[in-house]
Amino acid sequence: MELIKNLKWRYAAKKYSDQLVSEDKIDQIIEAVNLTASSCGIQPYRLYVITNPEARQKLGEGSFNEQIYTSSHLLVFAGFNKIxxxxxxxxxxxxxxxxxxxxxxxxxxxxxxxxxxxxQTTEQNVIWSDKQAYIGLGTALIAAAELKVDATPMEGFDPKLFDDILDLPEKGLHASVIMSLGYRDADNDYLASAQKVRLPIDEFSIKIK
Known part of the structure; x- marks a missing residue:
């Protein structure tokens, strides 16, 4: 199964090279997210694709995740505040x-x-839309791996800063989770050659027959 090989290949890149991801591959990842599952099928989030260097530098202020501004593209999954x-x-x-x-x-x-x-309250709507956004995040990670594009999912960012810079509240949205896309800098990323560590399958999964 090629998917398993690709998932073994992927990891959360810490250092990115200067190589840019083609718009064709970015569009395929966007389409994959658009096709992913969501509860009731109503897609209660929007996907922002950011390449602007100045905007990304501002978005990365105060974050330990430099991938926000050093990668090729930044994806922002923005959940609905109200359905x-x-x-x-x-x-x-x-x-x-x-x-x-x-x-x-x-x-x-x-x-x-x-x-x-x-x-439902606004808080309930926010929690629900965040969960749906994370389904989209998972699909984006898988799609990127299929295309041999490196990706880094991140929660280490300032949601309010993202909301303010992207004017999300005015659109009824909030920053749920983010993900960078690009190509690994294998020479400077200590994780690039590290063995992937996961639990043994028989410890991770429980089959009830």
Whole structure:
């Protein structure tokens, strides 16, 4: 299985070279994230792809993760602050159009989603959208490995700084998690040649028959 080989190859790169990732590969990673699973299928986060050097330098201020500004690209997974009725209606409308259904064919789904999300607090919505964003993060890591692009998932950043610089609150969003993309600097990254360490499969997984 080629996927297993690629996952054995990948690691969280600490040092990046100056080589840039082609836009074709970046677009493939973006499409993979767009195709990934999300609860109820409503994609409650947005993906920011940042290459601007000045913006990335500002985003990396105070962080121990220099990969924020030394990599080729930076991905910011920005979760929704609120799952609004308007968003649900618009998304269900899009579902009906893409599936060539009559208007109102998915009203039961729409009403169910509105009934579920309407009573929830902003905090509950934020936690839920963050969980969905992490599913997207996992897919991005796998897609990058398939393309032999190095990646570093990161929580070591200042969410408020990201929110302010990217004007996320004005868009009803917040920074959930980030990931850099690029190519490893094998000569200067101490982890590049290190053995991948994982638990033995029979200790990690439990099969109940």
């Amino acid at each position: 609004t009725n308007e968003y649900i209606k618009a998304y269900v409308d899009m579902m009906e159009q893409q599936r060539n259904l009559e208007t109102g064919a998915l009203k039961m789904l729409q009403d169910t989603l509105i009934g579920y999300f309407s009573p």
